[in-house]
Amino acid sequence: MATPFLSSSQTPTRRSKPLKIVGFSLLSLALVLAISAAIGGYWFYSTAKAALPQLDGTIQAVGLSAPVTVLRDPQGMPHITAANIDDMLFAQGYVTAQDRLWQMDMNRRFGRGELAEILGPSLVKLDKRHRILRITETAEKLVSTLSQSEREHLDAYVKGVNTLIDHQRGHLPIEFRLLRYTPRPWTVEDSVIVGINISESLSTTFPTEHSRESVAAKLGPELASDLYPLTSWRDRPPSALPRDQQFTIPPDEIPPPGTDESVLHSQNIFGADLCDSCFAGSNNWVISADHTTTGKPLLSNDMHLDHSIPNVWYEVHLQAGDYDVAGVSFPGFPFVIVGHNRRIAWGMTNVMPDVQDLFIENFNDSGEYQTPTGWQKPEHHPETIKVKGEPDVPLDVLVTRHGPIVSELFPGETRKLALQWTIYDPQALDFHFYELGLANNWQEFRAAVSHFGGATQNAVYADVDGNIGYQTAGFIPIRKSGDGALPVPGNDDSHDWIGYIPFEKLPSVYNPPTGILATANGRITPDGYPYSLATEWGAPYRTERIYRMLESSKKFSPADMLALQMDDYSEFDRLCADKFVYAVDHARNATSAAKQAADLMRGWDGHTKIDSVATTLSVLSRRNLWEMMLQPKLGAQWKDYAWFNSSTALEKILMNRPQRWLPAGYSDFDDLLAAAVNAAVTDKTNLRTGGSDMSKWQWGKFSRVDIQHPIFGQVTLLNSIPRLRELVGPGNLPQAGDGSLTVKAAGKTFGASERMTVNFADLDSSTLNIVAGESGQVLSEHYLDQWPEWYDGTTFILPFSTKNVNAAAVHRLTLQP
Numbered sequence: 146m147a148t149p150f151l152s153s154s155q156t157p158t159r160r161s162k163p164l165k166i167v168g169f170s171l172l173s174l175a176l177v178l179a180i181s182a183a184i185g186g187y188w189f190y191s192t193a194k195a196a197l198p199q200l201d202g203t204i205q206a207v208g209l210s211a212p213v214t215v216l217r218d219p220q221g222m223p224h225i226t227a228a229n230i231d232d233m234l235f236a237q238g239y240v241t242a243q244d245r246l247w248q249m250d251m252n253r254r255f256g257r258g259e260l261a262e263i264l265g266p267s268l269v270k271l272d273k274r275h276r277i278l279r280i281t282e283t284a285e286k287l288v289s290t291l292s293q294s295e296r297e298h299l300d301a302y303v304k305g306v307n308t309l310i311d312h313q314r315g316h317l318p319i320e321f322r323l324l325r326y327t328p329r330p331w332t333v334e335d336s337v338i339v340g341i342n343i344s345e346s347l348s349t350t351f352p353t354e355h356s357r358e359s360v361a362a363k364l365g366p367e368l369a370s371d372l373y374p375l376t377s378w379r380d381r382p383p384s385a386l387p388r389d390q391q392f393t394i395p396p397d398e399i400p401p402p403g404t405d406e407s408v409l410h411s412q413n414i415f416g417a418d419l420c421d422s423c424f425a426g427s428n429n430w431v432i433s434a435d436h437t438t439t440g441k442p443l444l445s446n447d448m449h450l451d452h453s454i455p456n457v458w459y460e461v462h463l464q465a466g467d468y469d470v471a472g473v474s475f476p477g478f479p480f481v482i483v484g485h486n487r488r489i490a491w492g493m494t495n496v497m498p499d500v501q502d503l504f505i506e507n508f509n510d511s512g513e514y515q516t517p518t519g520w521q522k523p524e525h526h527p528e529t530i531k532v533k534g535e536p537d538v539p540l541d542v543l544v545t546r547h548g549p550i551v552s553e554l555f556p557g558e559t560r561k562l563a564l565q566w567t568i569y570d571p572q573a574l575d576f577h578f579y580e581l582g583l584a585n586n587w588q589e590f591r592a593a594v595s596h597f598g599g600a601t602q603n604a605v606y607a608d609v610d611g612n613i614g615y616q617t618a619g620f621i622p623i624r625k626s627g628d629g630a631l632p633v634p635g636n637d638d639s640h641d642w643i644g645y646i647p648f649e650k651l652p653s654v655y656n657p658p659t660g661i662l663a664t665a666n667g668r669i670t671p672d673g674y675p676y677s678l679a680t681e682w683g684a685p686y687r688t689e690r691i692y693r694m695l696e697s698s699k700k701f702s703p704a705d706m707l708a709l710q711m712d713d714y715s716e717f718d719r720l721c722a723d724k725f726v727y728a729v730d731h732a733r734n735a736t737s738a739a740k741q742a743a744d745l746m747r748g749w750d751g752h753t754k755i756d757s758v759a760t761t762l763s764v765l766s767r768r769n770l771w772e773m774m775l776q777p778k779l780g781a782q783w784k785d786y787a788w789f790n791s792s793t794a795l796e797k798i799l800m801n802r803p804q805r806w807l808p809a810g811y812s813d814f815d816d817l818l819a820a821a822v823n824a825a826v827t828d829k830t831n832l833r834t835g836g837s838d839m840s841k842w843q844w845g846k847f848s849r850v851d852i853q854h855p856i857f858g859q860v861t862l863l864n865s866i867p868r869l870r871e872l873v874g875p876g877n878l879p880q881a882g883d884g885s886l887t888v889k890a891a892g893k894t895f896g897a898s899e900r901m902t903v904n905f906a907d908l909d910s911s912t913l914n915i916v917a918g919e920s921g922q923v924l925s926e927h928y929l930d931q932w933p934e935w936y937d938g939t940t941f942i943l944p945f946s947t948k949n950v951n952a953a954a955v956h957r958l959t960l961q962p
Contacts, residue, residue: 221927238305446492504635845879
């Protein structure tokens with residue numbers, strides 16, 4: 146039967162109904178989404194705005210004994226002036242909570258293992274870790290040993306925090322509203338947990354010991370020794386002589402015949418996801434008046450830590466009587482951690498000491514473990530992890546004489562491994578920042594840091610009289626035998642700790658003839674030092690670069706100090722590039738792609754700029770080289786190799802070309818290195834990131850910094866609200882530098898957490914900036930106001946004198962009792 150003919154006038158009439166329905170539906174959906182976004186946006190902005198703190202006028206604060214003034218400078222940094230220390234600390238707790246309350250709550254929940262309660266089941270694993278590590282119990286134990294004055298200081302700070310919580314309970318920061326919970330009162334234990342969190346982040350040897358054991362077992366002693374070097378000819382211990390007076394290059398590190406002399410011109414091990422230079426480190430240095438344009442010492446410090454919004458540090462200036470200290474603090478913990486007072490300044494980097502040991506405990510069928518005096522019952526500590534929207538998770542934590550059983554932290558581990566850690570000894574955890582802030586000279590400074598607990602630090606020092614110094618500060622165990630590099634039997638006492646290295650035996654230098662002191666996580670012990678401080682140092686390249694720059698004949702200004710903090714030269718990357726170029730030039734079957742890459746690396750100056758193509762090719766080639774050498778010997782386990790000083794290991798292999806590291810199928814190292822270059826430039830992932838033309842593989846395409854708010858940066862719906870994405874964080878941007886191989890630390894999620902230079906010619910001309918801003922309140926003018934300066938490498942003046950603080954003040958608040 147024929148189909149009825151439809152005229153042109155009839156056709157659109159028949160089709161118009163479904164099209165109109167679809168069009169109406171799409172319009173309705175768009176309208177609903179627009180209305181939802183508008184409502185969501187209004188709620189977000191009104192809620193966030195209501196949470197902004199009062200910065201001017203007067204606030205009644207029960208608990209103070211006298212009025213306290215809080216002046217805020219253009220960066221929102223509070224300058225607190227009080228009649229006494231307790232009122233000063235009360236005000237510090239209050240104003241810190243004004244800006245960082247939600248961050249403080251997250252920090253204590255992180256340490257206590259209580260994140261899953263508000264953030265859901267994805268955080269159970271992290272909560273388990275901190276329950277197993279006994280962080281809360283460790284804090285409680287320390288608090289029980291505090292002196293009366295220490296307890297009073299912490300109590301005063303805690304009262305300030307809780308007064309703010311009470312004042313702001315009706316308009317809490319927006320994160321509390323989104324997650325639908327309110328903070329409980331702050332406690333002294335919470336403040337101690339904040340300090341322990343930092344110690345944990347800087348004490349990371351026990352996972353390395355575990356992975357090193359399995360890697361070494363598969364490789365054997367000779368190959369393992371190659372991968373885990375403890376020293377380099379490039380090391381510059383603070384107490385050592387200048388290199389030209391110290392030693393020559395060891396014979397096994399002299400380049401072999403035929404090596405290009407220009408080669409004499411990384412830390413997690415591997416790539417954007419696997420990266421051999423992605424261990425966070427820190428820099429500090431101090432130079433005497435002989436090296437400055439100001440005629441007085443200059444002291445600089447940039448501590449490299451994980452990025453976060455808000456920043457790990459909170460800038461603050463505290464003044465009560467003779468106590469007058471400015472610098473950075475931990476949100477949730479009193480006093481200034483790094484900074485200066487009227488007479489002295491100090492900066493810190495991590496020593497990277499081995500303060501954690503794994504003991505293999507021998508358990509019997511009765512649940513007892515073996516000790517030198519017989520079988521004993523372990524302690525059982527039942528834990529309950531609350532999980533948002535799901536049933537509670539029970540956990541039984543076992544504790545032996547050495548410490549908690551941490552086997553669950555290592556998937557597949559069947560042995561009972563106990564962790565001994567200095568934080569479990571209250572004297573080795575105690576913090577003495579009050580005494581540090583009061584110190585007026587070198588002797589008082591050393592007395593203050595002689596009791597310093599927590600993560601062991603390299604402290605550099607300077608004072609108004611022109612003196613400079615260096616001191617190792619912290620508690621480092623002495624073992625009956627061994628160095629703690631690998632897990633050891635726990636059934637006898639042959640590896641037990643028998644004390645700590647005496648403070649007077651720790652490395653210390655005062656007014657060295659060179660007038661220069663610097664540390665950057667590298668080896669700090671001179672040859673012949675009688676104690677074992679560490680089983681893993683940082684790579685030596687940053688320290689070497691800092692000394693090389695400071696030992697030049699020029700005199701340095703404060704601006705030069707910032708320029709050095711932003712220095713992006715990588716000696717190691719340049720060395721690798723030279724080696725790859727030489728290899729491609731001499732390989733028998735180098736591909737055209739490898740030859741093009743070699744030409745792009747040839748003559749490179751070693752600066753890891755955002756637009757540098759040579760940096761990209763050198764870094765990607767060496768990552769492929771690591772895989773090509775390790776995978777045949779370790780299989781899938783090759784990714785377990787993690788060593789802060791892995792770059793030194795690779796440098797020695799590249800210099801000496803030992804046959805034991807030449808994989809099967811390659812006639813010599815030239816062929817191997819050329820193949821690594823070819824693998825890098827033909828890798829599909831690299832091609833997707835860089836594009837098909839390797840001449841356009843700028844380093845900034847591969848080297849990124851990504852800083853997002855932990856909630857707002859992850860919630861898709863919130864990102865649909867107009868302007869929210871640019872409000873909540875700087876996002877993902879290109880950056881110069883290569884991990885921790887350059888003075889300018891540059892990891893995707895870590896870098897310089899602050900940059901400070903103290904100018905003793907004029908303390909009011911000292912400079913300080915943090916990464917994002919003082920405030921954690923998303924609508925505060927100080928939420929991201931320091932980001933452009935941090936990213937571009939500029940900074941801010943830090944006013945200190947009463948006159949300059951008053952002149953700089955843009956907000957004036959009085960806390961009234």
